Amino acid sequence: MGLTTALLTTETWDDFARLVEAHRGVWGGCWCMGFHPEAFSRAREPGGNRQAKRELVEAGRVQQVLVMDGDECVGWVQLGPVSEVASIKNRAAYDADLVTLPDWRIGCVFTASRRRGQGVARTGLAGALEVIASAGGGTVEAYPEQTVERTPQRGAYLHTGPEELFAGFGFTRDRRIAKWRWVVRLEVAPA
Numbered sequence: 277m278g279l280t281t282a283l284l285t286t287e288t289w290d291d292f293a294r295l296v297e298a299h300r301g302v303w304g305g306c307w308c309m310g311f312h313p314e315a316f317s318r319a320r321e322p323g324g325n326r327q328a329k330r331e332l333v334e335a336g337r338v339q340q341v342l343v344m345d346g347d348e349c350v351g352w353v354q355l356g357p358v359s360e361v362a363s364i365k366n367r368a369a370y371d372a373d374l375v376t377l378p379d380w381r382i383g384c385v386f387t388a389s390r391r392r393g394q395g396v397a398r399t400g401l402a403g404a405l406e407v408i409a410s411a412g413g414g415t416v417e418a419y420p421e422q423t424v425e426r427t428p429q430r431g432a433y434l435h436t437g438p439e440e441l442f443a444g445f446g447f448t449r450d451r452r453i454a455k456w457r458w459v460v461r462l463e464v465a466p467a
Contacts, residue, residue: 279395281403284340284352289333291349292342293326295388301325302386303435308340308354310435311383313362341403343387343396350391353400354383355407355416364419365436369453378461379414385437397441405445409467416464418442422456 282288296302303310307325310316314328332338337360343351354361361381364370382404387396408416420439439449439458447460 278345279350279399280344281399281406282342282344283407284333284338284342286334288342288349289330291344291347292340292352295349295351295386296326299389308352308384308386311354311361311363311381312338313359315363339407341400341407343400343403345391351385351387351396351400353385353397353404355380355404356383357381366419366453366457370459373451376415378417380408380416380464382416382418382437382442384435385441386435397437398444401437401441401445405462405464406467408464413464413466416447416462417450418447418460419453419457420460422458426456 282291284292296307301307305325306316307329309325309329312332314332316325329338339356339360340352340354342349343353357380358377361383364381364383382401385397385400405416408414418436420437420442421434423434423438424440436457439460442460442462445462447462450459450461452458
């Protein structure tokens with residue numbers, strides 16, 4: 277059947293939740309809250325990040341492309357305007373050389389552990405760019421990690437994706453914000 281995409285909504289919440297729960301809440305219980313203005317919190321009671329994410333979905337304040345293999349969610353790519361994807365790593369370095377804010381940001385890129393290397397992230401990013409084009413396009417920014425010419429990171433997972441994923445879609449480096457993290461940009465035409 278192949279991989280398809282769907283938006284995270286109240287109708288697809290259970291698919292998303294099954295994948296997150298299968299990965300123990302993802303990155304210490306984040307539930308993909310880390311980039312939202314409300315942000316991930318270790319101080320919330322157990323399940324608090326899950327509930328916070330669910331409330332954002334119910335309020336229509338989440339733009340996230342789920343990657344589906346039949347009925348199973350196998351990954352996602354989070355996107356949104358700066359107001360929705362507000363919290364980024366290396367903020368001081370980012371702000372220091374900021375000229376203009378983007379129209380859109382790509383935040384979290386997640387693939388089920390047993391599905392990595394099978395095109396899940398690529399399918400999700402393609403879907404996210406289609407959503408952006410359908411919404412009028414604009415400048416899109418992402419914050420991937422450089423993996424080329426870098427020592428392999430044992431046990432690490434690149435929650436913002438590898439730089440070469442974005443390069444494959446035409447994103448180009450704008451500036452470095454950490455030793456291995458870059459701001460990359462792409463102009464997306466309206467559909």
